[in-house]
Amino acid sequence: GAKVGLDMVVLADVSGSMGVDDLPPGAIEGRSLRAYASGSGNVKRIDALKEALTQMLDARLRIAGRESRMALLCFNDSVNQRFPRDGGMAVVDSQTDSRLIADFRAAIDSLSEYGSTAMSEAILRAAELLDSHGKDDNERLIVLVSDGKPFSVKGKDAIGEVVQLRNDELNLVNHLFHTRGIRLQAIGISDESLYHAWEQRHSAPQHESLRPDHGLI
Numbered sequence: 001g002a003k004v005g006l007d008m009v010v011l012a013d014v015s016g017s018m019g020v021d022d023l024p025p026g027a028i029e030g031r032s033l034r035a036y037a038s039g040s041g042n043v044k045r046i047d048a049l050k051e052a053l054t055q056m057l058d059a060r061l062r063i064a065g066r067e068s069r070m071a072l073l074c075f076n077d078s079v080n081q082r083f084p085r086d087g088g089m090a091v092v093d094s095q096t097d098s099r100l101i102a103d104f105r106a107a108i109d110s111l112s113e114y115g116s117t118a119m120s121e122a123i124l125r126a127a128e129l130l131d132s133h134g135k136d137d138n139e140r141l142i143v144l145v146s147d148g149k150p151f152s153v154k155g156k157d158a159i160g161e162v163v164q165l166r167n168d169e170l171n172l173v174n175h176l177f178h179t180r181g182i183r184l185q186a187i188g189i190s191d192e193s194l195y196h197a198w199e200q201r202h203s204a205p206q207h208e209s210l211r212p213d214h215g216l217i
Contacts, residue, residue, distance in 0.1 A: 005066035005138035007089060009126040012053065013146035013189075015076040015117040017210045018046040020147075022190050022198035042198070045189045046113045049145050052187055053108045056143070057092070061101065064094040068138065071129055072107055075122035076115030081129075082107035089133040116209070117149060120168045123184070127176050140180075145187045148213035169216065188217040 023043040053072070060070065069089035072082045083104050084090040090100060126142045134140050176182040190212040 005135055006068040006141060007070075007130055007134040007138045008068070008141045008143060009071045009073060009089075009129050010053065010056070011122045011126055011142060011144045011146070012049055012072065012074045012082075012111055013076075013117060013119075013144075014046065014049075014074045014111050014113050014115075015149075016114050017117070017147055017149055017212075018044070018049060018113040018189070020045055020190070020195070020198060020210050022194045023048050024194075044113075045147055046111060048189055050108050050111060052145055052189075054105070057101070057104055057108070060092050061094055061096070066138070067091055067135065068093055069133070069135075070104075071126075071133075072104065073122060073125060073129070074111055075118050075125075076113070077118060078115075079118060079122045079125045082110065089129065117146075119144075119146065120172055123169065123172055123176070127180065127182055130182060131180070140182045142176075142182060142184045143187065144184060144217075145189065146217065147189045148186075148215075148217035149209060149211060186217045188212070188214045 021042040021044045023045060025041070025043055060068075068091065070092040071084065071089045074080055074082055081087060084100075085103060085107075090096075092101070092104065123142060123144070130140045130142070173184045176184070191214055192212060195210070195212055
């Protein structure tokens with residue numbers, strides 16, 4: 001990051017499944033999430049996401065060099081930009097004004113979970129933001145933080161569309177890399193074993209939309 005300029009759009013999954021508390025307090029290496037723990041002693045996926053984004057921001061603030069910019073989008077049924085508040089992208093490094101960094105931290109803290117998961121739309125919006133506001137000679141990166149389960153309510157005529165929906169994200173990311181040089185890195189929240197243990201604690205099958213999908217991630 002210090003040697004090469006980097007334009008980064010972070011996509012934060014804030015769909016309803018991110019409210020599942022299937023993570024242990026030590027879910028993120030090097031940090032304790034005990035402060036977030038619910039009555040069950042476990043941690044919601046959304047709180048682990050916030051901690052991951054905070055660590056990512058802290059890492060950026062230790063870097064100086066080529067001008068690098070960031071933006072934060074959240075997505076559920078729709079896609080919304082949380083940072084910078086006025087749109088576009090903002091320089092985020094060790095020289096950034098403290099008020100702007102406070103805005104970024106406030107944007108992370110404000111994230112809350114509800115709704116379904118418009119993952120393809122979020123990736124497209126991130127790519128458009130990089131095209132519109134990225135520097136021509138900078139590396140371009142999308143960072144996706146999600147439990148990996150794209151889901152939207154289906155009608156009776158939509159049987160079989162789940163497989164195609166899954167393929168959409170993969171084909172889209174592949175297309176953006178080969179045609180526009182945009183890379184995507186993913187941070188997976190929760191996994192099948194943690195979810196299975198949570199499901200057993202609740203003694204009843206849960207909705208399929210809550211199950212993490214790290215195969216997709």
